[in-house]
Structures are given as structure tokens and as C-alpha cells.
Amino acid sequence: MATPNNLVYERPEAFTDMPTHYCPGCTHGVAHRLVAEVLEEMDLIHKTIGVAPVGCSVFAYNYFDTDFVEAPHGRAPAMATGVKRVLPDRVVFTYQGDGDLASIGMGEIVHAAARGENITVIFINNANFGMTGGQMAPTTLPGMKTTSSASGRDVETQGYPIKVSEMISTLDGVGYCVRRSLHDPKNIRLAKKAIRTAFETQVRGLGFSMVELLSTCPTNWGMTPVDSLKFVDEHMIPAYPLGDYKISDAIKQIKI
Amino acid sequence: MAAKGWIEVSDTYCKGCELCISACPQEVMELDMSHLTPKGYHPAHTFKDGCTGCAICAVVCPDAAITVYREITKRPATVAV
Amino acid sequence: MPKELWKGNEAIAEAAVRAGLEAYFGYPITPQTEILEYLSRRMPELGRAFVQAESELGAINMVYGAACTGVRVMSTSSSPGVSLMMEGLSYIAGTEIPAVLVNVMRGGPGLGNIAPAQSDYNQAVRGGGHGDYPRIVLAPASIQEAIDLMGLSFDLAEKYRMIAMMILDGSVGQMMEPAEMPEMMEVKRKDFDWATNGAMNRERRLLTSIYLNPLDEEKTNLRMLKRWKEVQTNEVRYKEYFLDDAKYVVIGFGTAGRVALSAVREARAQGIKVGLLRPITVSPFPYEALEQLIPQAEAFLVTEMNMGQMLDDVLLTVRGRVPVEFYGRPGGVVPFHNEILDEIQRLVSGPLAVQTDPRESWLTRMTA
Numbered sequence: 001m002a003t004p005n006n007l008v009y010e011r012p013e014a015f016t017d018m019p020t021h022y023c024p025g026c027t028h029g030v031a032h033r034l035v036a037e038v039l040e041e042m043d044l045i046h047k048t049i050g051v052a053p054v055g056c057s058v059f060a061y062n063y064f065d066t067d068f069v070e071a072p073h074g075r076a077p078a079m080a081t082g083v084k085r086v087l088p089d090r091v092v093f094t095y096q097g098d099g100d101l102a103s104i105g106m107g108e109i110v111h112a113a114a115r116g117e118n119i120t121v122i123f124i125n126n127a128n129f130g131m132t133g134g135q136m137a138p139t140t141l142p143g144m145k146t147t148s149s150a151s152g153r154d155v156e157t158q159g160y161p162i163k164v165s166e167m168i169s170t171l172d173g174v175g176y177c178v179r180r181s182l183h184d185p186k187n188i189r190l191a192k193k194a195i196r197t198a199f200e201t202q203v204r205g206l207g208f209s210m211v212e213l214l215s216t217c218p219t220n221w222g223m224t225p226v227d228s229l230k231f232v233d234e235h236m237i238p239a240y241p242l243g244d245y246k247i248s249d250a251i252k253q254i255k256i
Numbered sequence: 257m258a259a260k261g262w263i264e265v266s267d268t269y270c271k272g273c274e275l276c277i278s279a280c281p282q283e284v285m286e287l288d289m290s291h292l293t294p295k296g297y298h299p300a301h302t303f304k305d306g307c308t309g310c311a312i313c314a315v316v317c318p319d320a321a322i323t324v325y326r327e328i329t330k331r332p333a334t335v336a337v
Numbered sequence: 338m339p340k341e342l343w344k345g346n347e348a349i350a351e352a353a354v355r356a357g358l359e360a361y362f363g364y365p366i367t368p369q370t371e372i373l374e375y376l377s378r379r380m381p382e383l384g385r386a387f388v389q390a391e392s393e394l395g396a397i398n399m400v401y402g403a404a405c406t407g408v409r410v411m412s413t414s415s416s417p418g419v420s421l422m423m424e425g426l427s428y429i430a431g432t433e434i435p436a437v438l439v440n441v442m443r444g445g446p447g448l449g450n451i452a453p454a455q456s457d458y459n460q461a462v463r464g465g466g467h468g469d470y471p472r473i474v475l476a477p478a479s480i481q482e483a484i485d486l487m488g489l490s491f492d493l494a495e496k497y498r499m500i501a502m503m504i505l506d507g508s509v510g511q512m513m514e515p516a517e518m519p520e521m522m523e524v525k526r527k528d529f530d531w532a533t534n535g536a537m538n539r540e541r542r543l544l545t546s547i548y549l550n551p552l553d554e555e556k557t558n559l560r561m562l563k564r565w566k567e568v569q570t571n572e573v574r575y576k577e578y579f580l581d582d583a584k585y586v587v588i589g590f591g592t593a594g595r596v597a598l599s600a601v602r603e604a605r606a607q608g609i610k611v612g613l614l615r616p617i618t619v620s621p622f623p624y625e626a627l628e629q630l631i632p633q634a635e636a637f638l639v640t641e642m643n644m645g646q647m648l649d650d651v652l653l654t655v656r657g658r659v660p661v662e663f664y665g666r667p668g669g670v671v672p673f674h675n676e677i678l679d680e681i682q683r684l685v686s687g688p689l690a691v692q693t694d695p696r697e698s699w700l701t702r703m704t705a
């Protein structure tokens with residue numbers, strides 16, 4: 001019988017009722033759900049302002065039951081800076097894809113991190129520009145085929161992937177910077193714990209926090225959702241090792 | 257004996273992506289080919305007994321479509337008046 | 338408050354502070370850097386937000402973010418920096434939120450130079466960011482006016498949920514003049530019903546410039562135009578000098594208007610019936626005030642520090658009924674008042690004809 005006592009899991013309250021526009025099996029949805037669960041568990045729904053990017057998650061603002069603003073492509077960290085600086089007691093997070101954060105918005109993210117802006121960044125690395133139809137992103141793997149690297153990314157002419165977490169973690173303003181993956185239940189749980197820690201970092205005023213999430217794009221990768229998870233495991237993780245790139249001592253003390 | 261559980265899959269949210277199906281450790285899930293959601297997907301469902309209420313399906317679901325329940329095995333303590 | 342000697346850029350900064358500026362985001366560029374430097378000291382002293390951004394792109398998007406929360410926020414820059422801000426300006430316009438921007442213009446295009454110019458008139462008034470959007474543009478000609486218009490910019494931006502931009506040039510920014518500062522305004526956060534401030538106990542709010550359905554976007558565009566019509570009705574500002582009996586009318590804004598006034602005074606001393614119309618709001622442009630002058634005018638002289646940008650607004654109003662002449666100094670050159678006096682005398686000695694494009698004869702004279 002369905003009573004609150006035997007309920008194990010239900011859709012988080014931090015979500016609105018609106019179904020997402022994401023393709024079936026796209027793990028953008030998992031990342032959303034984890035953020036929603038964390039906001040709910042930390043009782044932050046009513047003091048949070050989200051900053052949506054340009055990319056597949058442009059409509060993130062439709063799904064979270066919090067205040068939201070929508071940034072120009074790549075500028076979410078700057079917008080979040082503006083919000084947070086005048087509302088330091090509110091919780092501010094950006095949600096950005098790899099084209100948004102690591103291509104057009106590289107300047108904004110690096111400087112927000114360097115300034116130690118007390119914001120949380122959820123960074124979705126799906127190795128391509130999903131929204132515009134699967135072009136090469138700065139994170140596209142060498143040899144990976146995209147609609148703008150049809151015979152596979154040639155590093156000689158198209159450069160090398162950018163390892164964002166490794167790079168961001170070198171900045172002193174950063175309190176928390178880790179890479180997780182969304183490809184199986186165990187890793188999803190670890191990702192959620194990381195998202196929780198990132199928001200705890202912000203709530204405690206311990207500096208810039210970012211969680212990079214390896215994510216799928218079944219549609220543009222041309223794979224089933226299940227095969228996409230395998231691709232993450234077999235090809236993305238070797239190129240983008242999971243791990244804790246920076247956790248400041250103060251954040252290590254946080255018990256969740 | 258394994259805990260007994262059951263799930264509900266929302267027709268509004270399920271997109272038939274099968275991620276839950278491949279993740280379910282008890283292998284009790286499949287797409288319901290006899291049913292279409294309003295958006296035109298075959299939704300996931302449990303097709304046989306054996307669900308433990310472990311919630312792994314809900315953990316992997318990108319659309320927060322699954323609600324998970326588990327039978328309560330421990331009786332709530334009764335309070336003497 | 339008594340008059341004190343103020344440097345233009347610092348006066349602008351202090352005036353913004355006194356008008357309740359709660360957050361400033363900027364990037365150094367001559368000839369406005371003193372605004373940023375001044376506020377880097379002043380804002381923290383008052384417990385208000387100041388960030389030197391990584392670029393103008395960063396700065397305008399920080400403004401965008403803070404503006405979404407409903408506080409008084411601004412950035413300042415100069416021509417090349419303002420070009421970089423155009424993306425953000427378009428988004429701010431499309432989101433229908435208030436923000437204030439100051440452009441201390443310099444010679445261009447490109448990196449140009451740091452000398453005073455007015456060549457961003459078109460960018461400010463008509464173009465710049467993509468999409469169809471109105472904005473308020475104010476053009477002070479003195480430090481006192483810049484101080485007064487600074488406060489007004491915030492009021493207008495909030496009232497009409499629109500960008501208010503102040504355009505001036507380095508000669509106002511860098512000069513020293515006695516001026517009177519307003520009293521310090523107490524900062525009271527207004528709870529606008531659109532502000533995304535993450536407050537408890539209300540429906541969530543959303544600020545975006547996306548309208549995927551073209552019909553919704555069209556509706557938004559028309560709503561903005563309707564609001565703009567109100568601005569045109571209520572907010573046109575200009576100064577008139579010696580116009581009552583003027584047969585010749587000089588039109589100039591900002592520094593060009595200020596120099597023109599000296600020339601007009603001298604011409605008057607010589608007995609020439611000449612006056613000056615100096616638009617203060619170049620957007621909304623004082624079309625009606627200009628229209629009123631047409632019956633009495635034998636000729637108009639437009640003076641600008643560019644190749645003739647406001648000139649188009651004048652031509653649009655006069656529509657061939659009276660000759661319009663143009664005198665400009667582009668590239669960062671400030672005209673001397675005797676140059677404009679010569680032009681006034683040329684008008685008087687005639688003969689003048691209505692020309693399709695007054696720039697042509699001006700160019701011939703300039704390159705002769």
C-alpha cells in the first residue's frame with residue numbers, strides 16, 4: 001500500500017511538474033534530478049537562483065521550482081557573479097554544457113573561479129554541442145566523429161580536448177572541483193554526493209565549487225541510451241579521469 | 257528473504273529509454289509494448305514478481321518517472337496508553 | 338549642497354553612488370577608467386558590490402545578473418568596450434529589466450584613439466545589439482548635467498524597465514568643473530514583482546529573453562514599442578538657446594552642442610539671429626521641438642563630432658522643407674568655436690539649397 005512509510009523514492013519536490021524536453025535516455029535529466037534532490041534535502045528551494053545556459057539545457061529554468069535567469073551563451077558565470085554579489089545570502093548555481101562553459105564561455109568560467117565566486121557550477125561534459133546538432137566541442141575526444149569533424153577529430157588541425165576540471169583546479173579561488181560520471185547507479189550516487197558537497201561549499205562560503213559530470217548525448221552520438229552509458233565508461237572516463245581535483249581542507253571537514 | 261517492493265512508472269514522464277531496465281538488478285523490468293504514453297512512448301513496467309524496492313531504477317531514470325515503494329517488514333512500535 | 342570642483346569621471350561615479358548604485362562591474366579603458374578606479378574605493382567603503390571584470394563581456398553580464406535581482410546597477414566603458422557589451426545589452430533589453438550604462442566615447446572605428454568623439458551615436462541610439470529594441474540615451478554637455486542625468490538614468494531605467502545609456506566624451510569625462518552633488522540617497526531595495534531575488538514565500542520567477550513562439554516574441558516586441566511610445570511622450574529633454582527670434586538654428590548634442598553655444602553667442606554679438614537646440618535625450622530624440630522651429634528657420638546647421646549621425650534624425654524631421662547643412666569633426670577632433678562661427682556666417686551669406694545629403698558638400702569643403 002502506498003503510504004509515506006513505505007515510500008522509498010519519489011520525484012523531487014524541487015522539480016516543477018513539467019516533463020523535460022531532453023531526448024529519451026539523455027543524462028542531462030539525471031544531472032537535473034540530482035540537483036533537485038540536493039536542493040530539496042538542503043532546504044534551499046526557496047532561496048536559490050539558478051542560471052541557465054545556452055545549450056540543450058537552455059530550458060533548465062522550466063524544470064526547477066526556483067527562481068531562474070537565462071544567460072547568453074557562455075556568460076552564466078558572469079551573470080551568477082552579478083546575482084551573488086548583490087544577494088550573498090542566496091544560493092546561486094549555473095548549469096552549463098561543455099560548449100557553453102569550455103568554448104565560448106571559457107573566459108567567464110576561469111575568472112569566476114579565479115575570483116573565488118561563491119557560486120556552484122554544474123558542468124555537463126557530453127563531448128559535443130548537443131543543441132546545435134552534434135558539432136565538435138572543446139571536449140570532443142581525439143578521433144571522435146561529430147558533424148563538424150566528420151572523419152574524427154584530428155588533433156593536428158582541430159586541437160586537443162580541454163580537461164576543464166584539471167585546469168580549473170589550479171586556481172586558488174576554487175574550493176571544490178571534482179569530476180564524476182552519470183553512467184551507472186554507483187557513479188550517479190557519487191555524483192549526487194559531490195553535488196551536495198558543492199552546495200555545502202557555497203552555503204558555508206568556502207569558495208567556488210564545480211562538479212564536472214560526464215554525460216551522454218545518445219541522439220548525436222548515434223547510439224542507444226544504454227550503449228551511450230557504455231561509451232562513457234569505455235571511452236570518456238579514460239580521457240577524463242574521475243576524481244577529486246581540488247577539495248580545500250575546510251571542505252574536507254564537511255560531513256554529509 | 258529479499259524485501260518486497262514495487263514501483264510506479266509515470267506516463268507523463270517516462271520516455272521509454274530503457275536505462276532502468278538495464279540497471280534493474282532483479283531483471284524484472286521491460287517496456288510495456290501493449291501500452292503507449294500520451295507522448296507516444298512505450299513506458300517501462302515490471303513484468304514479473306521479484307522487485308525488491310531497491311530504487312536503482314529510480315536512480316538511473318533521467319526523467320524522474322519512477323516512484324518506488326517497499327513493504328514494511330518491521331512493525332511500528334505500539335505505544336501503550 | 339555647495340558647489341565643489343569635480344573631475345567629470347569622478348563626478349559621474351559619485352553621482353551614481355548617491356543615486357543608490359548598489360553594484361558596479363567594469364573593465365579599464367581610457368577615457369573612463371577613473372570611474373572604475375573611483376568606485377573600486379568608494380563601493381567597498383559603503384559595503385556595496387564592485388568587481389573589476391575579466392572583460393566588458395564579463396562586466397555587462399554581471400550587470401545583467403545583478404539587474405535581474407532589481408538593484409541599481411551599472412557599468413561604464415568607452416567605445417571599443419561598449420561594442421563588446423552589445424550582446425549583453427540586447428539580452429537585457431529582451432528581458433525587459435533596468436540597467437544603466439555610460440559610454441565615454443572615443444575616436445574610432447577600431448582601436449581608434451582616446452580623444453573625444455561622438456561617433457557611437459548610431460550604435461547607442463539605433464543599433465548595436467541584435468534584435469528590435471528601444472533604449473533611452475542621454476547626452477550631457479557639462480559635468481553638472483552628467484551628475485543630474487546620472488540619477489535620472491536610474492529612475493528612467495526602472496520606470497520603463499529599459500536600458501538607460503549616457504553618452505559623453507572624454508572632454509567631459511576628463512575636465513574639471515565646479516558642480517553640485519545631490520544628497521546621498523538611502524538605498525532601499527524595491528521589491529519589484531519581476532525580480533529574481535530568490536525570496537521565500539512566493540511563486541518562483543523567471544527572467545529570460547527567449548520566446549520560442551514567434552507570436553510571443555512579436556507580442557514582446559510590441560509591448561516594448563508601446564512602452565517606448567510612453568517614453569517618447571513623457572521623457573524628451575532638450576535645451577533651447579536664443580531660439581525665440583532665431584532664423585538660423587544650430588543643432589548639436591554633448592560637447593559639440595557646448596562648443597556650438599559659444600559660437601552662437603559670438604554670432605549673436607555680431608547681430609546674427611541664430612539659436613541653438615541641444616538635445617539632451619538623443620533617444621527619444623526631440624523631433625517635436627525641432628518641428629516647431631521649421632516655420633521660423635531659414636536654415637539648420639547640424640554640428641557633430643562624427644560624420645553625421647544625429648544628422649539623419651534632423652533630416653527625418655525637416656524632410657526637405659528647409660536647407661540643412663552639416664559640419665562635423667570625426668576621428669577624435671573637437672571643433673573650435675570659431676569653426677562653427679564660420680559655418681554660421683556661411684549660412685547667413687548663402688545661398689543655400691535643400692540637399693539630399695548634406696554630408697557631400699561638407700566632405701568637399703573638408704577635403705578641399
Ligand SMILES: Cc1ncc(C[n+]2csc(CCOP(=O)(O)OP(=O)(O)O)c2C)c(N)n1
Nearest residue numbers: 054055056073097098099100128129130131
Ligand atoms: C553567441 C552564440 N553563438 C552560438 C550559439 C548557438 N549555440 C546554441 S547551443 C550551442 C552549443 C551548446 O553546446 P553545449 O554547451 O555543449 O550544450 P549541450 O547542448 O551539449 O548540452 C551553440 C553553439 C548561440 N546560441 N549563441
Ligand code: SF4
Nearest residue numbers: 023026056130217218
Ligand atoms: S541532443 Fe544530446 S544532449 Fe541534447 S537532449 Fe538530446 S541527447 Fe541530450
Ligand code: SF4
Nearest residue numbers: 270271273274276317
Ligand atoms: S529510465 Fe525512466 S524514462 Fe527511461 S524507461 Fe525507465 S522509467 Fe522510463
Ligand code: SF4
Nearest residue numbers: 280307308310311313
Ligand atoms: S526497485 Fe529495484 S528491483 Fe524493483 S524494479 Fe526498480 S531496480 Fe528493479
Ligand SMILES: [Mg+2]
Nearest residue numbers: 097098128130
Ligand atoms: Mg555539450
